Amino acid sequence: MSKIFMVGVTGGVGSRLAPKLIEAGHAVSGLYRQPEQEAGLRQAGITPVFGDLMELSTDDLTAATQGHDIIVFSAGAAGSGLERTTAIDYETPVKLIAAARANGISRLYLVSAFMDAGRDRPRRDGFEHYMNMKRQADNAVVASGLDWVIVRPGVLVSEAGEGRVHLDRAIPYGQVARGNVAGVLAKLIETPTLKQEILELTDGDTPIDQAVAALHR
Template identity: 30%
Template sequence: MSKIIIIGGHGRVALRLATQLAKRGDEVTGVFRNPDHESEVAETGAQAQLGDIESMDFQEITELLRGQDAVVWAAGAGGGSAQRTYAVDRDAAIRTMDAAQAAGVNRFVLVSYLRARPGHGVAPDETFYPYIEAKKAAEEHLRATELDYTILAPDYLTSDAPTGMIDLILFPAQETYVSRGDAAAVAATVLAQTSAQRRTISFRSGDTPIAEAISD
């Protein structure tokens, strides 16, 4: 059994992940900012922990993470202003990575985005630009830490039923898709596999069982 804390615990991937982790016997904490979401987080089997990661300072986050075995960053501003996107998807994510190191929590899984790469081609005047730049900055910071990280980089997420099958991919020319349920299953799998550490795993829906795809 591992103690795993999910930041952004009410997210659609996070709720699915918490359910999977709790069912296999892990001790899960889901951190969420809206009090109205407490029951939904608790229904997954996770301990529901109210906390606004955007406004928490470094020391507060360090104390939140202390005693955990792993951190999953699944939070996001969810669109809206560029200022808040940078504040959550970049700044709060980076603050949490640094706090994890200070708290002695070496395992860190970042739920990111496939196209958050140099040369992504999104113009600065496009509304998606802050999100993709924020994710790229968070990834770059995580790779420079000494954390045992895994970056999960799906392309577009869907609400389709999970299949348990994915394919690893490089940066594709065309849009690719994967269900949120399968993205959650990938996160659950990498948390249990040391072979996934210090890796970026880019994936889409496919034909390979998740555990087999990740172990390659």
């Protein structure tokens, strides 16, 4: 049993991941920013930790993550502006790396973005900034010295998914159900031998367990 701290627990991916982790026997804490979310988190068996990423400092996140074994980041500014994108998609992972180091937490799972995203569309400043922040966050994680895994999903769709994916170090771009992203993260967390990995993910034909096992080669 691990103690897992989730940033993004109320989101599309996070809210599907937390129950899987609890079912697997882990203790899950999760950050929330809207008071009305607290009761639902408690009902789901998640320890709620109140805070807004636009305000939380490295020290705050160090205090919040103390006593945990694993940090999962699946938060995102979701197109709410350049400043928020910088703070949430880039600066928060950097703060979490510092918090992990301060607390001796070695394992960090980061939901990033598929670097091919939007390459077939005209450039939009906000989207380019988002991708740049995701890329910079990945770079910080890779340089962190932690036991990290970065998952880069294709375009997310709000479905449970059928538990079949395409997961590897470099794959063609496509879409992926948020439930499949959660399923892959849950399996990766059960597989600590997989670390220092950047993985691309879309829906596909391979059952999640097999897709994760196949990464050992």
